Amino acid sequence: MTETAQTPARAAAATAPTLDFDEAFTRHHRAVYGAAYSLLRDAGLAEDVTQETFLRLHSNRETAPQGELLKPWLLRVALNLSYNTLRGRSRASVREDEFAKETVGFAGASESVEADFERRTRIEEARRALEKIDEPMRSCLLLKQQGLSYREIAAAVSVNESYVGSLIARGRKEFVRMYGKIGGRG
Amino acid sequence: MNCLDEGLLQALTDGELSAERKREAETHLASCASCAAALAGAAQEFTLFSQAFAVDESLSVPTERLRANITSAIAEMQTAQAAQGFVVRGSSGGHVRSFWSSLAASFAPRQIAVFASLALAAVVLAATFFALRPGPQTGNDGPREIATSNKPAGQSGKETPDAKPAPSPAIVEAGPQSEPGGAANAEELAKIRPKNAGSEMAKIRPKGAGEAGKFRPKIVDTDRGGAEVAAATPRPKIPQPELLPVERQYAREIAALKTSIERQKLQTLSPTLRAEYERNVAVVDEAIASTRAAVKSNPKDLDAQEFLRAAYQDKLDLLSAVAGKSELASADR
Numbered sequence: 001m002t003e004t005a006q007t008p009a010r011a012a013a014a015t016a017p018t019l020d021f022d023e024a025f026t027r028h029h030r031a032v033y034g035a036a037y038s039l040l041r042d043a044g045l046a047e048d049v050t051q052e053t054f055l056r057l058h059s060n061r062e063t064a065p066q067g068e069l070l071k072p073w074l075l076r077v078a079l080n081l082s083y084n085t086l087r088g089r090s091r092a093s094v095r096e097d098e099f100a101k102e103t104v105g106f107a108g109a110s111e112s113v114e115a116d117f118e119r120r121t122r123i124e125e126a127r128r129a130l131e132k133i134d135e136p137m138r139s140c141l142l143l144k145q146q147g148l149s150y151r152e153i154a155a156a157v158s159v160n161e162s163y164v165g166s167l168i169a170r171g172r173k174e175f176v177r178m179y180g181k182i183g184g185r186g
Numbered sequence: 187m188n189c190l191d192e193g194l195l196q197a198l199t200d201g202e203l204s205a206e207r208k209r210e211a212e213t214h215l216a217s218c219a220s221c222a223a224a225l226a227g228a229a230q231e232f233t234l235f236s237q238a239f240a241v242d243e244s245l246s247v248p249t250e251r252l253r254a255n256i257t258s259a260i261a262e263m264q265t266a267q268a269a270q271g272f273v274v275r276g277s278s279g280g281h282v283r284s285f286w287s288s289l290a291a292s293f294a295p296r297q298i299a300v301f302a303s304l305a306l307a308a309v310v311l312a313a314t315f316f317a318l319r320p321g322p323q324t325g326n327d328g329p330r331e332i333a334t335s336n337k338p339a340g341q342s343g344k345e346t347p348d349a350k351p352a353p354s355p356a357i358v359e360a361g362p363q364s365e366p367g368g369a370a371n372a373e374e375l376a377k378i379r380p381k382n383a384g385s386e387m388a389k390i391r392p393k394g395a396g397e398a399g400k401f402r403p404k405i406v407d408t409d410r411g412g413a414e415v416a417a418a419t420p421r422p423k424i425p426q427p428e429l430l431p432v433e434r435q436y437a438r439e440i441a442a443l444k445t446s447i448e449r450q451k452l453q454t455l456s457p458t459l460r461a462e463y464e465r466n467v468a469v470v471d472e473a474i475a476s477t478r479a480a481v482k483s484n485p486k487d488l489d490a491q492e493f494l495r496a497a498y499q500d501k502l503d504l505l506s507a508v509a510g511k512s513e514l515a516s517a518d519r
Contacts, residue, residue: 126238166193
C-alpha cells in the first residue's frame with residue numbers, strides 16, 4: 001500500500017504508443033457504440049460496453065491491429081462484451097417482461113404500450129434465438145450485420161475467408177429455426 | 187455448373203463474389219429454379235435477422251461522455267497498475283492480491299482484474315449462498331465434498347496461505363483444459379467423468395499438480411491436422427455422459443476456442459503472458475468447480491445453475507480475450 005509508484009505505464013503512455021488511441025476512438029466509437037446498442041437496446045449498457053472495448057484496446061495498444069483491421073477487432077470485442085452482458089441479464093429481463101405483462105394487464109394499457117411490449121418481446125425472442133447459435137457462426141452473423149466484409153470478418157473471427165459465406169448461411173438458418181421455435185411460429 | 191451451395195448463395199447475396207464467379211452463379215440461377223428459390227429464401231432469412239438486430243442510424247452517440255469516461259478510466263487503471271495490487275474490488279482474499287499484483291504490469295491488466303474479481307465473486311457468492319442455505323441432504327455427498335474441499339478460501343474469503351489458484355478437479359478436465367490431444371482427452375474424460383469426482387482428485391491432478399503455477403505445461407503442444415475445419419465447425423462430440431445440461435454448450439464453445447488458441451497462436455504469446463493465461467484459467471476453473479459442485483448436489487437450483495453459467499462465461503471471456511490477443515500478436519508479425 002505504501003509502495004511508491006514507479007508508473008511504468010504512465011511512462012509508456014508518454015512515449016507515443018504504436019497506435020493513435022485518440023484517433024481510433026474518434027474514428028470508431030460510433031460503430032462500436034452502434035454495435036453494442038444493436039444487441040443491448042440500452043443506452044447505458046451500450047456506453048459501458050463501448051468504454052470497456054476501448055479500455056481493452058488501450059491495454060492492447062502495442063499489439064492491436066492497425067489500419068483497416070482495427071475496426072473488425074473492436075467490433076468483435078464489443079459484440080462479445082454485449083453478448084455476455086445479455087446473457088447475464090437474460091434472467092432478470094424475463095422477470096421484467098413478466099412484470100411488464102402484468103402491468104399492461106392492470107393498467108388497461110393503451111395500444112402503444114402494447115405495441116411496445118410486442119416489440120420488446122420480439123427482441124427478447126431474437127436474443128434467445130441468438131444464444132442458440134454456435135460460434136463462430138454467431139459472430140460471423142453479427143459482424144456481417146454490422147456491415148463488415150468477409151475479409152474483415154475472417155480476420156476478426158480468425159477463420160478462413162472462404163468459409164465466411166457458409167458460416168453466415170448456417171448461422172442465419174439456425175437463427176430462423178430457433179426464432180421460429182421460441183416464438184411458437186415454427 | 188452444379189447447384190450453388192449455401193455459402194456461395196450467401197456470398198452472392200452479400201456481394202462478395204469475384205466478377206467471374208458472380209457471372210457463373212448468375213448464369214446458373216437463370217436456369218435453375220431451386221437455386222433461385224434458395225437465393226430468395228436466404229435473403230428473406232437474413233432480413234429477419236437484420237431487423238432483429240438492426241443498427242439504428244439515428245442513434246445519438248454520447249461521444250464526449252464516452253471520451254471523458256474512458257480517459258478517466260485509463261488514468262485510474264494506470265494508477266492502479268502503479269500501486270500494484272489493490273485493484274481487485276471488494277471481497278477478494280489475500281491470495282488474489284498477490285495474484286493480481288504479480289500480473290499487474292503485464293497481460294491486459296484490466297481484463298484480468300475483471301476476470302479475477304468475477305471469478306472470485308462467483309466463488310464467494312456461491313459459497314456463502316450455499317453455506318447459508320439448508321440444502322437437501324441427499325445421499326449424494328460426493329460433489330458436496332468437493333465443494334468444501336475445493337474451496338476453503340471461498341468460505342471465509344480471507345484465507346491466505348499458499349492459496350494459489352489450484353487447478354480444479356472434475357471440470358478442469360471437462361473443459362478441454364489440459365488436453366494434449368483430442369482423442370487422448372476424450373479417453374481421459376471418459377475415465378474421469380463417470381465417477382463421482384470426490385476421490386478422483388488425486389488422479390485428476392497428476393499433471394503439474396506439484397509444481398505451483400505450472401498447471402498445464404502441455405497446453406501448447408497440439409498436433410492437430412485439419413485445423414481450419416476445426417475452427418469452422420464445432421468439434422466432434424466428446425463422450426461426456428455426466429455433463430450437466432447447463433454445461434454442455436459451454437463445454438463445446440470452450441473446446442472450440444481452446445482449439446483455436448492452441449492451434450495457431452499460443453506460441454505467439456510470450457512466456458510471461460502464457461503463464462498469466464494459464465494462471466487465470468486456473469482461477470476461473472476453480473470458480474467453475476465449486477459452483478459445479480453446488481449444481482450437482484442440488485440440480486434443481488436455478489441460482490446455482492446461474493452461478494455455474496456465470497463461471498463458464500468468465501472462462502469463455504478469458505479464452506476469447508486470449509484468442510483475440512494472440513491473434514493480434516500473430517497478425518502483427
